[in-house]
Amino acid sequence: MGSTHNLDRSPIKGELWGGQGGRDWDYRPENGIVEITIQYADAVDSLTFTHAIENSTDNSSEKFGGRGGKLQQTITIDWPNEYLTKISGTIVSEKNRAIVGFFGRLGNFIDAIGVYYKDPPAPIETTKVNTAITLNKDIPREVGPWGGNKGKAWDDGRLKGRITEIDVHVGNGVIHGIHYRYESEDSCDASPIFLSNKHGGEGATTIYRIKLEKENTDHRNRNKNICLTEDLVGISGFYGAFDGNCCVEYQVVRSISFYTTKGKYGPFGTEIGTFFNSPACTNNAKVVGFHGRSGEYLDAIGIHFE
Numbered sequence: 001m002g003s004t005h006n007l008d009r010s011p012i013k014g015e016l017w018g019g020q021g022g023r024d025w026d027y028r029p030e031n032g033i034v035e036i037t038i039q040y041a042d043a044v045d046s047l048t049f050t051h052a053i054e055n056s057t058d059n060s061s062e063k064f065g066g067r068g069g070k071l072q073q074t075i076t077i078d079w080p081n082e083y084l085t086k087i088s089g090t091i092v093s094e095k096n097r098a099i100v101g102f103f104g105r106l107g108n109f110i111d112a113i114g115v116y117y118k119d120p121p122a123p124i125e126t127t128k129v130n131t132a133i134t135l136n137k138d139i140p141r142e143v144g145p146w147g148g149n150k151g152k153a154w155d156d157g158r159l160k161g162r163i164t165e166i167d168v169h170v171g172n173g174v175i176h177g178i179h180y181r182y183e184s185e186d187s188c189d190a191s192p193i194f195l196s197n198k199h200g201g202e203g204a205t206t207i208y209r210i211k212l213e214k215e216n217t218d219h220r221n222r223n224k225n226i227c228l229t230e231d232l233v234g235i236s237g238f239y240g241a242f243d244g245n246c247c248v249e250y251q252v253v254r255s256i257s258f259y260t261t262k263g264k265y266g267p268f269g270t271e272i273g274t275f276f277n278s279p280a281c282t283n284n285a286k287v288v289g290f291h292g293r294s295g296e297y298l299d300a301i302g303i304h305f306e
Helices: none
Strands: 012-018 023-027 033-040 044-051 071-076 098-106 110-118 124-126 142-147 152-155 163-171 174-183 193-195 206-211 214-216 226-228 232-240 252-260 264-269 274-277 287-294 298-305
Touching: 012 098, 033 098, 044 098, 044 110, 142 232, 142 252, 142 274, 142 287, 163 264, 174 264, 174 287, 174 298, 206 264, 232 264, 232 287, 232 298, 252 298
Parallel strands: 124 206
Antiparallel strands: 012 110, 023 098, 033 044, 033 071, 098 110, 142 298, 152 287, 163 174, 163 206, 174 193, 174 252, 214 226, 232 252, 232 274, 252 264, 287 298
């Protein structure tokens, strides 16, 4: 398995291997496959898949196949850090491709199976905080957006839970988009993690991942309470026209940095154009959401405070 993030472009349908019986079936999720459950005995009786979906927890497919199979095995895939690239028994394997779906024929068993391929996009690099740089200013409840006026306006509103990860999609000296994860509620107890919509387009050459730190709050119990000890408190960056753009008036976010209670992540992209800088949170306030404009790129970005 390989390492990557959102899979783009239309999938390529591979060959079908197996028998001629059964009815057709097809499974092509929009996002990555995170789990495969196999029911089997003397033959493969059924397959069930789970995939990641945006703004929700993981989602399971229907059961493809029959009701038999005394044995069960579940494969867990750490998407988007991992993606499926090959299934055993294939006559031909596609190099440098990610498997993003399945099709075939089924009845009481899996009669035949094939796969859908896509080109894996940019690799993910986990970034480290610069603890020497912080922000210290009073704030309003909403600031921005900073950037151009093209693209479609979007607003994620104020999230109830804490932001836990941010993915910054970068390529050719411009921010192609952002993607982030957040908890369902602001609590020290374990809560479901949700995936935001991706704001921006494809074409990034690298995806930088920011992971906000967590800390155990109960060291005496194995069922440890988990709390975030690092909160997002501000952003800064540059926006402007970029090389190869046909229209000088078309402004996009060229560079962005994120500030937390620990320090600074970034800059990501190219620091050129007009500088922008959000005020930082004080008195235990934090960033609880984003808004802006996006299309092929991240055209503009702003933040919500709490």
